[in-house]
Amino acid sequence: MPDKNIYTVVVADDEDELREAVCTMTPWEALGFHLVGSASNGLDALELVERLEPDLLLTDIRMPFISGIELARQVREIRPAMHIAFLSGYDDFEYAKQAIQYNIISYMLKPLTMDGLAAELKVIHEKIDQRYASLRRLDNNQGDRAEFAIPLVLEHYDNPSDDIEATLREQAVACGLLRGSDDRSLLVVLTAAMSDGTPCAPGFTRLVEQLANKYLRHFVFAASGKVVAVLLGNLSDFEEYLHILADEICQLTERALGKRVLVGVSRSVTAFTELNGAYRQALEALHAAVESEGGVSFTADTRKGGGLCERALEIIEQHYMDEALSLASLSAMLDVSPNHLSACIKKTAGETFINILVRRRMEAAQQLLLTTNLQVREIARRCGYSDQHYFSYCFKKYNGTSPGALRRQRAAQTASGEATS
Numbered sequence: 001m002p003d004k005n006i007y008t009v010v011v012a013d014d015e016d017e018l019r020e021a022v023c024t025m026t027p028w029e030a031l032g033f034h035l036v037g038s039a040s041n042g043l044d045a046l047e048l049v050e051r052l053e054p055d056l057l058l059t060d061i062r063m064p065f066i067s068g069i070e071l072a073r074q075v076r077e078i079r080p081a082m083h084i085a086f087l088s089g090y091d092d093f094e095y096a097k098q099a100i101q102y103n104i105i106s107y108m109l110k111p112l113t114m115d116g117l118a119a120e121l122k123v124i125h126e127k128i129d130q131r132y133a134s135l136r137r138l139d140n141n142q143g144d145r146a147e148f149a150i151p152l153v154l155e156h157y158d159n160p161s162d163d164i165e166a167t168l169r170e171q172a173v174a175c176g177l178l179r180g181s182d183d184r185s186l187l188v189v190l191t192a193a194m195s196d197g198t199p200c201a202p203g204f205t206r207l208v209e210q211l212a213n214k215y216l217r218h219f220v221f222a223a224s225g226k227v228v229a230v231l232l233g234n235l236s237d238f239e240e241y242l243h244i245l246a247d248e249i250c251q252l253t254e255r256a257l258g259k260r261v262l263v264g265v266s267r268s269v270t271a272f273t274e275l276n277g278a279y280r281q282a283l284e285a286l287h288a289a290v291e292s293e294g295g296v297s298f299t300a301d302t303r304k305g306g307g308l309c310e311r312a313l314e315i316i317e318q319h320y321m322d323e324a325l326s327l328a329s330l331s332a333m334l335d336v337s338p339n340h341l342s343a344c345i346k347k348t349a350g351e352t353f354i355n356i357l358v359r360r361r362m363e364a365a366q367q368l369l370l371t372t373n374l375q376v377r378e379i380a381r382r383c384g385y386s387d388q389h390y391f392s393y394c395f396k397k398y399n400g401t402s403p404g405a406l407r408r409q410r411a412a413q414t415a416s417g418e419a420t421s
Contacts, residue, residue: 004032007055007128011038012045012071013087014063018110022058025114032125042066043390047354049075050327050342054082055255056105056124061088065390072102077328077338080244081251085124087112132256145175145219149230152275153189154223160273168272177219177232185217185232186268188242189278191286192227192249195260195295199225204257211248215241226286230275238268242298243337250295251339262289263296294340308334309348312341313356320360323384327353357384362398365391369406376403 009028013019019038028035036052039045041064049057057075061068072084083103089110106124108117148171157164172178178185192208194200200222208227212218217232233241246263253261264286266278281299289297315333319325330353331338345353361383368379380391396402401409 004125005129005132006032006034007125008036008052009033009056009058010036010045010048010052010054012040012042012048012057012059012063012068013038014040014060016040021114022117026117026121031118031121033121040064041390041393042068042071043354045071046074047352049082050078050352050354051346053079055128056083056085058085058087061086065387065393069098072104074326074328076102076244077331078247078342079251079339080248081255083124083128085120145177146221148172148175149177149219149275150221150223152272153228153230153279154276156276157273160271165271165273172272177217177230184270186234186238186270187272187275187278188231188233188238188268189266189275189282190229190231190242190246190263191265191279191282192229192261192263193225193286195262195290200227204253204261207253207256208249211245211252215245228279228282235268243296243331243339246296246298247294247337247339261295262286262292264289265296265298267299292340294337294343296337296340298336308336308341309344312345312353313349316353316357316360320357320364321382321384323386325357325384358394358398361385362395365395365403366399366406369403370410379403 006029011019011022013022019040023035023038026035033056036054037048039048042059043065045057045059045063046066048054057071059068059071063071066074068086068088075082075084080103083105085106085108086104087108087110105127106120108120112120152168169178169181173181173183190208190212192200192204194204202222205220205222205227208229209218209220212220212229212231216237218229220227220229222228231238231242231245242265246265249263250261253259264282264284266281266285269275269278285297285299289295311334312330315330316325327338327342331341334341342353345351345356349356365379365383368374368382369376372379374382376392377388380386380388383391385391385394392402399406
C-alpha cells in the first residue's frame with residue numbers, strides 16, 4: 001500500500017479536556033495527519049494559522065474572543081487554500097452555513113467519540129486527496145470564448161472607437177462573458193507562471209480555472225508558457241476576492257502540484273479594447289512577483305518600492321489602540337494582499353503580525369497600569385480590547401501576571417520604599 005499524503009493540522013477548542021483528548025488520543029499519523037499546534041480560543045488559533053500554515057484547521061464553531069465563523073473568515077484572508085472542519089455542540093446548520101464559503105470541509109456535532117472523529121478525519125483526508133488529484137488531471141477544453149477573448153488580450157488595439165467597443169460588447173454577450181447589454185462589469189487580467197521558468201502544464205490551467213470559478217466570472221487560457229485569466233466583476237467583487245484568488249492559486253499549486261508559482265494582477269479596466277494594456281500591466285506585476293514574499297504582485301504593488309514591513313510597523317505603532325486593526329485591514333491600507341504582507345512581516349521582523357500587535361498593546365497596557373490609576377476596563381479599551389476578559393488573558397500570557405497582580409506588586413514596592421525611607 002502506498003504511503004499516505006501527510007497533511008498538517010491545528011486544533012482549536014475552548015474545552016480543555018476535549019481539546020487535550022483530541023490532541024493526545026487521535027491517531028494522527030495513522031490517519032495521514034501531523035498535529036502541529038492547538039489553541040484554546042480563536043485569536044490564538046489565528047496566530048497559529050499565520051505562523052504554521054497548516055493544511056487543516058479543526059475548530060469549535062463557538063469560542064471565546066473570535067467565533068469559529070469569524071476565524072474561518074479571517075483564515076480565508078491569509079490561507080485561502082487551507083481547509084476547515086467545524087466541531088460543535090450546537091445542532092445549528094444554519095449558523096454553520098454562514099461559513100460554507102470559507103473552505104469548510106466537514107461539520108461535526110458534539111459529543112463525538114474518538115472513533116467517530118477518526119472516521120471523519122479519514123473522510124476529510126480522502127476529500128483533500130481527491131481535490132488535489134482533480135487539480136492534477138489534464139483538461140484541454142478552452143471553451144467557446146477563446147476566439148473572442150484571446151486576440152483582445154494578446155493584441156493591441158490602435159485608436160479604438162466607441163463603435164468598436166459596442167461591437168465587442170455585443171460579442172461578449174453572445175459568448176456569455178457579459179450577462180446582457182447593460183452589464184458594465186470591470187475587467188482585470190491575471191497572469192500566472194512557474195517560478196522556475198518552466199512552461200505551465202495543462203493541469204495548472206485547470207487549477208486556475210477551478211479557483212477562479214469560486215469567486216468571479218472568467219475566461220482562462222494558456223499563452224507563451226503562462227496562464228492568463230480575464231476576470232469580470234464589479235469593484236466590490238474585486239476588492240473582496242482578487243487578493244484571495246491570487247493567494248489561493250499560489251498556495252494550492254504548491255500543495256497540490258508541488259511547484260512554486262508567481263502571480264501578477266493588473267488594475268481594472270472598463271473596456272474590452274483596454275485588455276491588452278491590462279495584460280501588459282499583469283506581466284509587469286508578474287515580473288515584480290519574483291521579489292514578493294507571497295509570490296503575488298498587483299500592479300499597484302510594483303509602484304510602491306521597498307520598505308513594506310517598515311510601513312506596516314509604523315501603522316501598527318499609530319493604530320494599535322484600534323480594535324478593528326487586523327492583518328486584513330492593514331493590508332488594505334497598504335494595498336497588498338494579506339498573505340504577501342504576512343510573509344513579508346515574518347521574514348523581515350522575524351515574527352507574526354499578531355505577535356507584534358499584541359506585544360505593542362501589552363507594552364502600552366503595562367505602562368498605563370504602572371503610571372496611571374485608570375480602571376483596567378479603560379486601559380483595555382485604550383489598548384484595542386473591548387473585551388476586558390480577553391485583555392486580561394493576553395496580559396497574563398504576555399507578562400506572566402494579571403493586570404491586578406501587577407498593580408498590587410507596584411503598590412507593595414511603593415509601600416516598602418516609603419517604609420524604609
